[in-house]
Amino acid sequence: MFDALSTEANTTVQTVFGLEGISVNWQPPREDGHGDLMTTIALQLAKKVGQSPRDIAQKIAAALASSSSIEKIEVAGAGYVNVWLKPAVLLQELKITEAACTAQKARKGEAPVIVEYSSPNIAKPLGIHHILSTIIGQSIANLYEHLGYYVIHWNYIADWGVQFGKLSVAHRHWGTKSIQEYTLDELLTLYVRFHKEVDAGKPELEEEARKEFKKLEDGDAALRTFLDAVVATTKISLAHLYKRLHVSFDVDLGEGFYEDKMAPVIEEGKRTKVFVEGEKGALITNFAESTGLPPYMIVKGDGATLYSTRDLAQMRYRIDTYHPQAIYIVTDIAQKLHFEQLVATCKQLQWEIPAFENILFGRMRFADGKMSTRTGNIVKLEEVIEEGVHRAAHVISSRGESIQTDDPKALAEMMGVGALVYGVLSQNRKMDIVFDWDKCLSFEGNSAPYLMYTHARACSVLRKAKVQHPKMPKDAHTFTTHERTLLSKLLQFPSTIEAARTEHLPHTLANYLYQLCQDFNAFYSADPIVTAPEAERNLRLALTSLTASVLKTGAELLTLRVPERM
């Protein structure tokens, strides 16, 4: 922000105090009444320069007072320097916010960023907890894309493993129809039945399932057909859900894809002695004691492969095929160790891997215990969405005449899905969440409908004024407090999305949008817009229009949608 001022201030401080390489850390003040920008540079320099913070601050203020961009500068408190900028400077700066509302074109020739998220299981409906990886991942991918990165949205589908042996066994024993005809719910019922029978005294079923899966691994054609049918059923259901959530993928390779890509990796590890024999004939990697990492199993004692084997093969495949600049994998915190071991193993294999981060989020659980697909103790994502849309429809119909939308059904969808998604994205992803119907479908206060309402309200003002794209005035005599507060907030949009991308924290954007709404609504109720004198009217309409653009852009980055009427 404000490059000209920054340069001027740096030069000033360096000259006045004879210091090299000092740069002034300008920040937007946290509270009103401290100007447009503030700095604590005087406090930081006090010891180095051997003067009191207030004296230093006074000297900086005196030197900068004549700057062409500064309207007022003052020293406050222990030695803060607060700056008020001239209206023309602030209005000029808003152009950067305007530009930030348009997605940047992908930079040519730049290596891709792979974002892996959602990663559902096959043959089971998505549970409510799947919303976390799905939405957090999509919003992070959106941020990268908006800021000009070439992003590969990657869905790593769990379509391999002993669970298919179990499913096949369950189908053979208790199946009621041909495999293609099952719904996901029915497949889940079969899976739950399997575990019930095991627990009820048929442990031999487990062994049967393992053998069944071994047959699949050995290329049994009938089982392959079985698996393909189940995958097809699952994908149809997923596609439907992803569409409602505004989530999309470029690649959706399953674990099975890596079946023939693991052997070379295992060979390489053996040859380089990175993989060594562990207990019961298993193949493991040991790490230096300084890493604090426990051994990592690559191949089981019976020769079967694991998650880790496939992830190594996948790493190799991604690097060789896409040459990505970064790989980000969005998973819950329980997988942290696994990915630390994966990266450490890659290093021991001397693979040159790109920037890598396991983007973690907290666990979701029920107030009365864990979610478990084994027992069927699962709240389905789709039923939560349906409930949200249902509740939204109820709110809409109860408002009767005051509703302005011409499509209540679409609005209910937008609100119901939005409430759920906003609930996830407005809090720090690292926090654990206890599932609660009312909490995750909130329509009040800091929630999706508040953003939607504010956007609809801003659009309504522009309709009333009969202007579509009002131009931001080049100058203004003065600002009201509410104009200035709103304007400051609008200025922060570009740095907010950049920080949300860098830190992989979409909730910082959600919180910013919420504050923007608060500032706009306070401005709206204090300052007349359409009926104001011409100069004020032009400025206020332009601020209203820019607020609407920022809200829409920001919301869409979070996978939300906002209406023009509601």
Added chain:
RNA sequence: GCCCGCGUAGCUCAGUGGAUAGAGUACUUGGCUUCGAACCAAGGGGUCGUAGGUUCAAUUCCUACCGCGGGCACCA
């Protein structure tokens, strides 16, 4: 046992090496003859888990402890 994350208002959560720690919700009030009241404005409510340490300045960084959650070889 070892390792990781979290602990902020009654509840649900933001936040930061810096000025008086903020929202929502709940409670108490005020504001529609005026651009959308799904809104705005005002009020009460806090030993920022506990104890030390570093710093001009710590709720923020470091250490220990307590509480909760997770992980620690044949699941993913």
